[in-house]
Amino acid sequence: MPMVWVPSLMQKLTDGQAHVEVEGETVRQVIENLDAAFPGFKARVCDENDRLRHDVAVAVDGEVSSEGMRRKVKPDSEVNFLPALAGG
């Protein structure tokens, strides 16, 4: 199962767990399953339009993409939720 690294500021939702294994073939499915296991998770990373929040980026296997919720996730993938970043 994909391994999700839970941001430290969200770990009170996961009973202090820093890493959680959860089913899912896309970021959307991972988030839905996380929310089922840990209610409130989705609201922290998604907006009311069912998209990733503007200030949140998701990295799958170390790569951040613009595919957002549709990004494919493999069974051995690592998923990180990060703050959205910019450069100069």
Place this chain on the structure above:
Amino acid sequence: MVDKNGNYKVIGTRPIRHDGTEKVTGQAIYGGDTRFPGMLYGHVLRSPHAHARVKSIDTSKAEALEGVRAVVTGADFPPTTADDMIDLGEGPTSLKSMRGNVLALDKVFYKGHAVAGVAAINAHIADEAIALIEVEYEVLPPVLDVRQAMEDNATLLHENMTTTAFGEDTGKKSNVSLHLNHVLGDPDAAFASAAVVVEREFTTATVHQGYIEPQNATAMWKTDGHLTVWTSTQGAFTTQKQLGAVLDHPISKTKVVPQEIGGGFGGKIPVYLEPVAALLSRKTNKPVKLIMTRADVFEGTGPTPGSYVRVKLGANKDGKLVAGEAYMAFESGGYPGSPMPCGVMCVFGCYEIPNGRIDGFDVVVNKPRSFAYRAPCSTQVALATETVMDEIAEQLGLDRLQFRLDNIAAEGTRRVDGMVYPRIGARETLEAIRDSEHWQAALTGDNQGRGISIGYWFNVGLKSAVTASVNKDGTVNLVEGSTDIGGSRTSIAMQFAEVVGLAAEDINPQVGDTSSIGYTDVTGGSRTTYATGWAAYEAAHDVIRQMRERAAKLWECEDDQVEFDDGIFRHSGDAAKKYNFKELANELDETGGPVVGNGTVDPASGVGGSFAANIADVEVDLETGKVGIARFTVVQDAGKAIHPSYVEGQMQGGSVQGIGWALNEEYFYTDDGNMANSTFLDYRIPTALDLPMIEPIIVEVPNPGHPFGVRGVGEANIAPPPAAIANAIYQAVGVRLRELPMRPERVVAALQAQAAGG
């Protein structure tokens, strides 16, 4: 993925830049050169107060002045009812903040905050009219320091602003808009086990990008609703998007024409004058042009944030880092949104630190809204980490360079924010320092010292588009959407030329406007040569595909019987049949007409971060405290240097800016929040007379995520200089400076404290 195993004909050479002649002869067209019949000239009224409520604005006297054609204020914006967000292509920002920063809505948050705009038949009348606008302010106490702003009883800039923490609104009213936190492993236990722990505090001043060309904009809002804006920007499409949002105007009716740009470094991503010029043009049905003065640029545009950073590192007796902890607070200026998250990412980005904790805070203060400046926030945090690394090496009795090499990040290293590095060149960058002639050479004078440091920038990918039109003579017109700030026209054209087997000079690269090329994100994040170059690579392959079809027509064979290699199209079954690119281009008219290739990218992987390191030799004047740079080397991993001269130019430019940040540059504020040095005479950027030749050493650890192995090189080079210089000062005279800039009186004060036994 890396193409051709590094055997290139064009890539790695140093052709003369395509825009060079126009620029050195003064023929290049910048925003200041824009002229249209009937054009009006604008000026902006700016707040004299750092913090005040705007009680009323009376524009009647200004509007009555002969020659004045229009006056606009924040009231001319569409209603801003909610805190809507807009993504500028490099991250989101608040629409209300953006509108308020362009023209103040109900409060002014910094001295120089724009309050109103005037259009008149000439600049003098516009200037006169500005003085006739009557603004009634309720002056409020300014908050000028990040730590002062974080105090529980601090004056609040935005009365209803609360702190959010990764999606959670804490409900606490504060000047802190955002708190980020990352934890890896068990830092408390690791610190308890460490043989050496060093913790230090650092502060850095607000500094400006210091681009030579001030912001400018000319707008023409036609009566049919079509708006065209000519401006100096790092991203035409980003400007288009911002204009659409700020003015609530469809992007289909908003065209942005990027003109030549005299520097940006992150400061020309947000809009300032563009919406004001547009509003004035809409009111007058005339083109309206606005240009900032240098004081406007300093006081009214976004510098990089001042900061407070505290870093603690622990190592075992063998010299391995076991834990790191960082606390950083960045001044976002009058509105939230500093690049603080980048500092969080970069603070321990150079090292393998198995246990760590990082806290970052975005804090509003009464200074201009801060924005990106070349590897934003990485310089501030590199100063802290690299100074503490030096101190730990000293306490353990280890060689400072070897200590760094023993802990350097590599492929597979997990950062404290959880991300794992792909192939990176941090080790090779430090090894190039070790192997350099400079590192081996002796110092040459009294009171000299040598410092080293390394910095990290993650780089970004984002979206780019390129269109290539093949001419009958075999040359190619290449239109790309990236504003060319540092020679990227040429580095993009070279990647195209490499694929199709032409010389760089056979490509005619041009920067398109928003109506002539596909969406392209900003020139920023060290992405242009990487991503737009990749789009050129894709466009080149599209051209080759079409050209093979044309050759097949000519030879009356199947497409797959045409091979292309090393610039030659060959018939696989007849060795006598072959065309070079130019010969085949000459046949296009009879085989179907024009060939136009397209390339678009939105790299989801393989962006590839870059590391830069310095050796700085300084000489300290013990009497005056002046620090001179005796010798300076910069090393950077470019992945693959497409045009080595431009890579070296980026490395040298970033180094000089970092040196200025270290020694001279700062916004010097009076107690009431006025910037006291808003000219280049008083805001001291180093010049060629202040510096030796910056010696660049390019390292090439190919980025496996790019066709040619490119890593962006525009930013990482500004991260290490202040730390290298601070470490060099310590080596020279035995005092540690932890506050930027390290100006003479601070050096003298540190020397006097040292002499007094402090």
